[in-house]
Amino acid sequence: MKPFNIYLCGVGGQGTGLLSEILLRGADHAGLQAKAVDTHGLAQRGGVVVSHLRIGKKIYSPMIPAREADLVVALERHEALRGADTALRDGGCLVYFNTVLQPLGVRLGSDREVSENFLNRNCKVRNIKVYIVENGGLMEPKMQNIAVLANIDKNNLIPLVKTRHLIQAMEDLMTGPMLEKNMAIFKNSPLTV
Amino acid sequence: MKNMGDMLLRKPGFQEIVMGNTALVRAMVESGTRVITSYPGSPTPEIAAAIQTIPEDERPFYFEFSTNEKVATEVAFGAALNGHLSTVFFKSVGINVAADTFVQLSLLNIIGGMVVVLGDDPGANSSQNEQDNRHFAYLSYTPMLEPASPTEVYRYYKEAAALSQKLGKVIILRLTTHVCHAKEKVTFAEWIPRKEDYTPKFNSKNGPYIPLASAVYPMKKRALRQLGEVETWIEQRRLNTLVENNSTLGIITSGLTYLSLLEILEEAPEKPDILKLAMVYPVPERTIIKFLKSHDEVKIVEELDDELERSIKAIAYDQHLTTRITGKSDIDDWIGEYTPDKVRQILKKTWPGLVADGKRLDPPSDDIPLRPPQMCPGCGHRSAFHAIGEVLAKEDITVADIGCHTLGYHKPYNMGEIMVCMGSSAGIGSGLSLFNSSRKVVAFLGDSTFFHAGLPGIVNALFNKHNLTLILMENGTTAMTGHQDHPASGRNFNEISEAIPIRQVLEGFGVKSIFETDTYDQEKLRTLVKEAINEKQFNVVIAKHPCMLLFAKKQRKVKGENPFHVKIDQKSCDKIHTCIEKFGCPSFTRNSDGMISVNNELCIGDGSCIQTCPRKAITR
Numbered sequence: 001m002k003p004f005n006i007y008l009c010g011v012g013g014q015g016t017g018l019l020s021e022i023l024l025r026g027a028d029h030a031g032l033q034a035k036a037v038d039t040h041g042l043a044q045r046g047g048v049v050v051s052h053l054r055i056g057k058k059i060y061s062p063m064i065p066a067r068e069a070d071l072v073v074a075l076e077r078h079e080a081l082r083g084a085d086t087a088l089r090d091g092g093c094l095v096y097f098n099t100v101l102q103p104l105g106v107r108l109g110s111d112r113e114v115s116e117n118f119l120n121r122n123c124k125v126r127n128i129k130v131y132i133v134e135n136g137g138l139m140e141p142k143m144q145n146i147a148v149l150a151n152i153d154k155n156n157l158i159p160l161v162k163t164r165h166l167i168q169a170m171e172d173l174m175t176g177p178m179l180e181k182n183m184a185i186f187k188n189s190p191l192t193v
Numbered sequence: 194m195k196n197m198g199d200m201l202l203r204k205p206g207f208q209e210i211v212m213g214n215t216a217l218v219r220a221m222v223e224s225g226t227r228v229i230t231s232y233p234g235s236p237t238p239e240i241a242a243a244i245q246t247i248p249e250d251e252r253p254f255y256f257e258f259s260t261n262e263k264v265a266t267e268v269a270f271g272a273a274l275n276g277h278l279s280t281v282f283f284k285s286v287g288i289n290v291a292a293d294t295f296v297q298l299s300l301l302n303i304i305g306g307m308v309v310v311l312g313d314d315p316g317a318n319s320s321q322n323e324q325d326n327r328h329f330a331y332l333s334y335t336p337m338l339e340p341a342s343p344t345e346v347y348r349y350y351k352e353a354a355a356l357s358q359k360l361g362k363v364i365i366l367r368l369t370t371h372v373c374h375a376k377e378k379v380t381f382a383e384w385i386p387r388k389e390d391y392t393p394k395f396n397s398k399n400g401p402y403i404p405l406a407s408a409v410y411p412m413k414k415r416a417l418r419q420l421g422e423v424e425t426w427i428e429q430r431r432l433n434t435l436v437e438n439n440s441t442l443g444i445i446t447s448g449l450t451y452l453s454l455l456e457i458l459e460e461a462p463e464k465p466d467i468l469k470l471a472m473v474y475p476v477p478e479r480t481i482i483k484f485l486k487s488h489d490e491v492k493i494v495e496e497l498d499d500e501l502e503r504s505i506k507a508i509a510y511d512q513h514l515t516t517r518i519t520g521k522s523d524i525d526d527w528i529g530e531y532t533p534d535k536v537r538q539i540l541k542k543t544w545p546g547l548v549a550d551g552k553r554l555d556p557p558s559d560d561i562p563l564r565p566p567q568m569c570p571g572c573g574h575r576s577a578f579h580a581i582g583e584v585l586a587k588e589d590i591t592v593a594d595i596g597c598h599t600l601g602y603h604k605p606y607n608m609g610e611i612m613v614c615m616g617s618s619a620g621i622g623s624g625l626s627l628f629n630s631s632r633k634v635v636a637f638l639g640d641s642t643f644f645h646a647g648l649p650g651i652v653n654a655l656f657n658k659h660n661l662t663l664i665l666m667e668n669g670t671t672a673m674t675g676h677q678d679h680p681a682s683g684r685n686f687n688e689i690s691e692a693i694p695i696r697q698v699l700e701g702f703g704v705k706s707i708f709e710t711d712t713y714d715q716e717k718l719r720t721l722v723k724e725a726i727n728e729k730q731f732n733v734v735i736a737k738h739p740c741m742l743l744f745a746k747k748q749r750k751v752k753g754e755n756p757f758h759v760k761i762d763q764k765s766c767d768k769i770h771t772c773i774e775k776f777g778c779p780s781f782t783r784n785s786d787g788m789i790s791v792n793n794e795l796c797i798g799d800g801s802c803i804q805t806c807p808r809k810a811i812t813r
Contacts, residue, residue, distance in 0.1 A: 011564065024376060028210055036376040038212075039318075040235060045600065045673075046779055047566030060455035062342075062375040065533040067552035082561045089552060100782075101795065103564040107773050107783055108604060111562035118560075140754050141794040175194035 001032070003056030004159055005064045007087035010075030011101045012049050015145035018173065019073065020051035022149060023158070025169035027055045030161045037062035046101075048079060055158070071157055075145060076101050078114045084128060093157055094123060095131040097144045131155060133189075146182045150189035198246035202253070206383045212376045213343040213368060214239040217282075217310065219379075220350035222253060225387050226280050227305075228272035229256045230265035232645065233674035234284030235319035236373040237312035241686070242675070249687050253386065258677055258686050261615075261645040262287035266294045266309070273305035274402075276394035278354060282310035285320050286614065288329055290646060296333045298363040300412040302399050306358035308350065309335075310366045315496050316530030318370050321595070321614060323529075325497035330365055330474035334416040336423045337365040337474045338432075339448040340372060344379050349432075349471065356426060360419055361399075367473070369496075371530070372449050420475040432471035433480055438464040442544070443488035445481070445505060447473050450496050453536040461548050465492075476504045485509055485516045492543050493520040496531040519543050565603050570780045571745065571799035573712040573738025574598045574666055578606040579776050579805060580715035581635070581664065581736075584722045589633040590625050594618040594647070596639035597673045597740075598666045605777045609637055616646025623650070623659035633726045634661040641671035641679040643695060654731040655703055662725045667695060667737035676743050699733055706732035713738055713801045745797045757798025757813075761789055765810035776805040 006023060010016040017038050027034040036053040052064045069087040072094045074080035080096035088094060098116070105111030116132075123130050133151050135144070153163050166186070174182060200209055201219050211219075217240055221229060231241060244256050255272075259265035262283040269279040281291075288295060288311060295309065314320040330337035336356070340349040346368060353364040401408045427433065434451075442465035446454055451469040458464045468484045470477065485491055485508070493502045502520030509518055521527060522542040529535060540548050568575045578601045585591070593599050593609025594617060601608040611621060622636035638647045643665060654661065671677040678684045683692035699707055706728055708721040718736060725732050748755060759780075761772075766789060773781040773789055780796035781789050803811045 012566065021376075025210060028378060034210075034377070037371050037374050038376075040239065040374055045566040045569060045597065046564075048564050058459060060459070061449070061452040061533050062371060062377070063453075063532050065456065065537070065551060078561060078564065081558075085558045085561060086553075099794070101779070101792070102782055103562040104567060104604065104777075104779075105562040107777070107779070107781060109770070109774065109783060113785075114561065122558075142749075142754070172195045179194070 001056055001159065003054060003059050004071070005069045006053040006055070006071045006073060006158065007064055007069035007083055008051040008053065008073045009079045009083040010049050010145075011079060012046050014049070014075040015142060016049045016051055016075060019075075019145040019149060020053055021173060022166060022169045023053055023152075023161070025172050026161045026166040027053075027158070029165035029168045032160060033057055033059070035059055035062040048082065050083075071095070073148060073152065075099075075148065077116070077119060078103055081114050081119050081122060084123060084126075088126075088128060091127045093129045093131070095133065095148060095152055095155070095157060097133045097135075097148050099135060099144065131157070143182060143185050146185045147189045150186045153186075154189075196246070197243060198248065198251070201243065201247055202251060202384070204384050206381055208378055208380050210376055210378050211343055212239060213340075213346040213373045215243045216343040216347040216379050217350055218243040219381050220347045220354075221280060223382060223384050224351050224354040225253075225278055226308075226354065227254050227277040228269055228279040229254055230259050230269045230279070230281045231256075232259055232262045232265050232283050232287060233671055233677045234287055234312065235674060236314060236368070236370040237282050237284055237310070238675045238677070239373070240282055240310075241677070245686075256686060260680060262291040263294050266291040266298075269307055270294065270298060270303065273303045273307040274395045276305040276390075276392070278306045278358060280308045280310060283312065285311065285313045285324055285326055286322065287311075288326055290615065292329070295329070297404060299333045299335045299416045300404055300409070301402060302361045303357070303363055304361050304394060304399050306354060306361070307363045308353045308357055308366055309363060310350075310368065312373055313367055313369045315369055321612070323497060325500070326367060327473050327498070327500045331500065334413075334420060335363055335365050335474070336420065336472060337367050338471055339367045339473045341449050341451050341469070342372065343375055343377050346372060347379055347381065352430060352432065356423065360422065362416075362419055367448075369449055423472070424475055424477050424479070427472050427477055428480065433477060434467075434469040434471070435484075436467040436469070438466050440465045441489040442466070443468065443484055443491040444494055445470065445484065445491060445501060446494045447471075447501070448496065450494055450531040450536065453531050453533045454494060456533040457537045457540065457548050463547070465547075470501070473501065476501060476508070478508055481505055481508055482512055482514075485512075485514050485518070488516060490517040490519070492540075493518070494531070494536065494539060495520070498527065566600060567603060567779055568597060568600050569742045570778055570795050571741035571797045571801060572597070573668060573736075573741065573801075574601060575776065575778060576715050576738065576801045577664070577666060577712040577718060577736045578608045580712070580718040581722050582606055582608060584719050585633065585635065585726070588631070589635065589726075592618045592622045592625065592634070592636040594636070594638045594642050595673075596642055596666070597668070598637050598639055601637070605775055615642050616648075616650060619647060619650030619654050619661075619663055622661040622663070623654050623657070626659050626661045635722075635726065636661060636663050638663060638665055640665065640667040640669065640681055640695060641677075644680045644693070651699070651704075652702060659731055660729055661731060662722070663731070663733045664722070665695065665733055665735045665737075667735055668740040669737075670740050670743055672740045672742065676740065696735060704733050705730060707735065708732070709735040709737070711738050712736045713799075715804055741797060741799060755797055758793045758796040759791055759798060759800055759802060759811050759813055761791060762810045762812055763788060765808050767808055769807065771805055771807060772802055772811060776802055778802055
């Protein structure tokens with residue numbers, strides 16, 4: 001299989017790390033070789049959090065070269081645009097959770113918030129296919145990452161990684177009520193395009 | 194769920210996906226490491242997080258977070274003198290703190306063996322610089338191994354431990370941020386617990402341990418002589434990697450840069466040969482001469498400084514070799530992490546046609562607002578900065594230290610205009626107060642940093658009668674690095690331990706004027722700081738509030754999602770925006786019509802903002 005690069009991004013506290021770990025272990029359960037690297041430390045204080053995940057045989061560095069990601073997974077709209085701009089190849093896929101955590105400049109009134117339209121226009125120019133995951137109002141914020149996971153799965157966005165592999169991965173990482181809650185979201189999330 | 198603690202102690206061999214920091218802990222278990230010490234600092238705290246998954250009574254070793262990196266190094270060294278294999282780990286700049294002790298170690302016969310694990314930070318991802326700690330190996334004649342991946346972290350630690358025990362010599366294992374945090378499937382060997390012998394084996398006859406006067410020369414001679422033995426050992430253990438592509442061009446490299454090179458060269462039609470060094474000090478002379486002799490042109494691709502380049506050029510000069518050797522092309526080559534993209538640029542400077550262009554040629558878009566890290570919702574520091582900012586005059590000088598409060602530098606607070614290193618604020622503030630009667634000097638210091646390196650600066654301010662106000666930002670934990678306990682927390686890594694009360698320490702030093710308040714009482718804090726800065730002596734304001742990130746996390750565990758939020762009475766709000774532009778809690782959202790709303794995903798309902806609204810529009 002050709003190497004498949006996934007770039008995940010979000011805001012500190014959104015659970016980007018857990019999502020990345022589930023996908024990494026999911027790839028492993030699918031019998032694929034994979035490497036990953038996450039942001040830790042200071043950036044987690046409400047800053048940008050990034051994970052690189054690389055699947056395939058001929059990969060060496062855990063870090064994806066600029067604009068060589070096949071899939072960008074974002075948990076916030078500004079980060080979706082930033083992730084697509086820095087990491088995603090032209091013609092790649094972007095799946096993002098449609099929520100806004102305003103960056104400092106937007107709150108201070110010096111920067112303009114990234115709108116859905118602006119993001120979509122940017123993606124269209126570069127022939128990027130966009131999947132938008134909406135909240136629906138029911139979800140606990142900490143579980144938005146799993147709603148995104150469900151949509152990655154239902155739209156088959158990662159070659160060879162199937163539902164059962166992701167379930168196995170979730171069972172590796174969670175237990176008890178946390179697993180039950182997340183599994184319910186994973187299995188019942190509506191498909192959104 | 195997979196249990197990491199069980200995995201780390203599993204007897205049969207196994208495979209698991211782990212990050213470099215976790216692989217290190219398994220290597221320490223297998224090596225029989227008996228004493229491990231540290232002070233928290235990125236990129237290494239996850240080593241301790243992995244250790245914590247093993248219940249204390251099942252750990253085959255002793256672990257502690259010491260008060261700072263120097264003390265941690267001393268504890269590990271002392272244990273090794275009794276025959277226990279020991280390891281100390283800390284972040285890049287931690288070695289500056291540990292240096293006074295560290296530079297002596299290579300002179301000493303450490304009978305138990307000792308490995309210093311460094312978490313260097315090329316790219317300054319979470320550090321105040323990107324210092325290249327290979328210099329410390331050269332400075333102290335300490336062999337240094339440099340792994341490229343979690344698999345190599347595991348393997349090289351075991352090699353370092355074995356070599357250290359064999360020679361009775363300290364060895365450095367130099368990790369870098371994305372080696373610590375890289376994840377891959379690692380194959381682990383079986384663990385055969387050894388028969389434990391805890392007899393304290395210290396004997397001065399194993400020394401000398403007093404490096405004074407005439408004793409220093411033979412000790413130094415031993416350290417230098419051992420470097421030759423180390424080179425032979427590396428050859429025997431076949432730790433260096435040679436990638437042969439039958440080229441007349443060669444590259445010498447090490448660490449994670451090696452993987453970046455393989456990545457970029459994968460698509461290249463003609464690939465140079467690559468020599469990857471496992472040990473970056475001492476450089477293996479015989480191996481390098483052989484490589485130079487068999488190539489017309491050799492490029493040294495090394496992250497940060499030019500240690501390898503200088504050593505290798507010196508070897509070539511001494512050997513009268515005519516191989517063309519290139520290293521750094523320009524200043525840019527000295528700066529930043531050697532990611533695949535960076536390595537591509539570097540190769541292109543020397544061999545323009547070797548690799549293809551990157552996929553990205555235009556600069557990043559500037560239409561995307563930056564997202565600097567910031568203090569969390571409910572953070573006590575925010576209340577403190579908001580209140581203190583209202584009391585200080587524009588020309589007054591504020592000095593920050595290391596910790597979450599450093600984030601006060603960002604808008605809208607701009608508090609703490611100078612920041613150097615752990616514990617430096619009181620000393621720098623003292624200097625700023627000299628010949629200065631017109632501008633007040635205020636220094637900030639966190640509580641973990643107070644014990645780490647803050648005490649001497651405070652004592653000096655008293656001893657030499659400096660005139661400044663120190664504001665102790667007490668949140669009860671070492672927050673920035675992941676909430677490790679510190680001497681005033683009432684707990685160490687392993688058990689309950691009596692809290693050392695900061696106020697009484699200050700009183701014991703003889704600080705005459707100590708003010709204290711919870712930072713959520715902003716009115717009181719304003720009054721106290723005003724009083725403090727107008728005194729003509731060194732004084733301290735203890736501005737305390739427990740870390741709310743930690744508090745909110747604990748709450749969530751017990752009660753599930755937090756149901757408490759503030760709300761904005763849209764009728765009372767007249768858009769003066771104090772909440773969002775001056776107090777600046779990230780929970781506030783600016784709507785397109787200029788109205789403010791509260792993002793319930795972020796708001797923890799602490800209510801510290803309520804007092805900041807002149808229109809009283811924020812309510813519970």
